[in-house]
Amino acid sequence: MWRVLGLLAVLVSFDATAQTPVPYRIENGAIAQPLTGVKGDPAKGRAIVVERQKGLCLLCHSGPFPEERFQGDLAPSLVGTGSRLSEGEIRLRMVDSTKVNEKTIMPPYYKTEGLERVAANYKGKTLLSAQEIEDVIAFLVSLKDDTQK
Amino acid sequence: MNRLAYLVVIGIALPAFAQDARKSGFDFMGPDTQAMQKDDLANPGMLSVLEGEALWKANAGTSQKSCASCHDDATQSIKGVAARYPAFDETTQAPLDLAGRIIQCRTERQGAPAPQREGRELLALTSYVAHQSRDLPIAPPKDARLASTRAQGAALYSTRMGQLNFSCAQCHDDNAGGHLGAAPIPQAHPTGYPLYRLEWQALGSLQRRFRNCLSGMRAEPIAAGSKEAIALELFLMERAAGIHLETPAVRP
The missing domain is CATH 1.10.760.10 (Cytochrome c-like domain)
Structure with missing residues (x-):
């Protein structure tokens, strides 16, 4: 009985999107410190960016993804993101872009409070987990202007 | 030279037409979908309008009256109504949408069961009524x-x-x-x-x-x-x- 409960507790604690976000510190328009202790994986990050039900990125952004049709045009291209912004600046924009521009349409990927009318099955969950965000950041940092094509 | 003069005329005339920047969703569609809407024989929504017309004329509920029994010829009596909804309802002292008004008529005046929101009957009646306001502002x-x-x-x-x-x-x-x-x-x-x-x-x-x-x-x-x-x-x-x-x- 206790073993089963213990296992459940482990499962719950690994479901990062269902947890309260870990605290982070914004300094000079950036979150310098990674959200997790595991280094982001750019290949996983790229997969999240192009997956429209998961990252949602290409609904608004275009980017260096020649295989992807119908990329959105509501937000700047992701080409050269790593040349324009530092890792910490990208992290802040992923976590809560309203901290950079209060009128932004970019969804907050790591926020559960201060949102209105969130559907029941998404309540209390972040859009991506801390690790997924680190993966996406690792990928975006790699998008330098000279490697865009 | 002629072409230049033409461009100048367009440049002067365009702002006069550009005052209202509002556009219907129709203007954002491709020509194929626009053609489908414009042709009543190709427009699949017309099936609901026709179904609504039949419902309009059929007796319903304990009153055994149809919509037409009171409203008569919808092409005249109901013309322009959808363009004015939602409206303030005197009975409930609250704003009411067109579908809500039809539900009210069905239940209170015809003595019929309340048609379900989003259900086929209500959609058909609502589209028939709204169709009578097509092309009206x-x-x-x-x-x-x-x-x-x-x-x-x-x-x-x-x-x-x-x-x-x-x-x-x-x-x-x-x-x-x-x-x-x-x-x-x-x-x-x-x-x-x-x-x-x-x-x-x-x-x-x-x-x-x-x-x-x-x-x-x-x-x-x-x-x-x-x-x-x-x-x-x-x-x-x-x-x-x-x-x-x-x-x-x-x-x-």
């Missing part, structure tokens, strides 16, 4: 009793909602004309409801459209027929005042 009533509900709708329209945290206004005002993935973002003028949406493979109400948008934003939906839904519709109709109705519209 949207003309919201100047009724002060609607003002507070309309203001609630306006507030809702510009409130950030859902896990994705954006408002109706951010897409349909600030980014109309842009593309969300492949989909062009229209200005959200409710000009053709109930309308046939190719994505749904069905005719649906404005309130179904609200649900679609909100579930995309991962927000709690607005219940059909609720005060919130009517408030939002009131605001949108005011915002679209003067644009012509198209029911039944076809949309992608």
Whole structure:
């Protein structure tokens, strides 16, 4: 009985999107410190960016993804993101872009409070987990202007 | 030289036509879908209109009266009505949408069971009634009793909602004309409801459209027929005042 409960507790604690976000510190328009202790994986990050039900990125952004049709045009291209912004600046924009521009349409990927009318099955969950965000950041940092094509 | 003169004339004439930047969703569609809407024989929404016409003429409920028994010829009596809804309802002392008015007529005057919101019968009757206002300008009533509900709708329209945290206004005002993935973002003028949406493979109400948008934003939906839904519709109709109705519209 206790073993089963213990296992459940482990499962719950690994479901990062269902947890309260870990605290982070914004300094000079950036979150310098990674959200997790595991280094982001750019290949996983790229997969999240192009997956429209998961990252949602290409609904608004275009980017260096020649295989992807119908990329959105509501937000700047992701080409050269790593040349324009530092890792910490990208992290802040992923976590809560309203901290950079209060009128932004970019969804907050790591926020559960201060949102209105969130559907029941998404309540209390972040859009991506801390690790997924680190993966996406690792990928975006790699998008330098000279490697865009 | 002639061509240059022509361009100059266009340059002078264009601003005169550019005063109203509002566009129906129709203007954002490809020519094939536009042609489908314009041809009554190809427009799949016309099937509901025809079904609605049959319902209009059929006796219903304990009264054994039809809509036509009281309203007679809809092409005359109901013309322009949809362009004025939602309206203030004296019985309930609250704003009521067109579908709500039909439900009220069905139950209270015809003694029939209440047709279900989004159900086939109500969609058919609503599209038949709204069709009688096709090509007429949207003309919201100047009724002060609607003002507070309309203001609630306006507030809702510009409130950030859902896990994705954006408002109706951010897409349909600030980014109309842009593309969300492949989909062009229209200005959200409710000009053709109930309308046939190719994505749904069905005719649906404005309130179904609200649900679609909100579930995309991962927000709690607005219940059909609720005060919130009517408030939002009131605001949108005011915002679209003067644009012509198209029911039944076809949309992608």
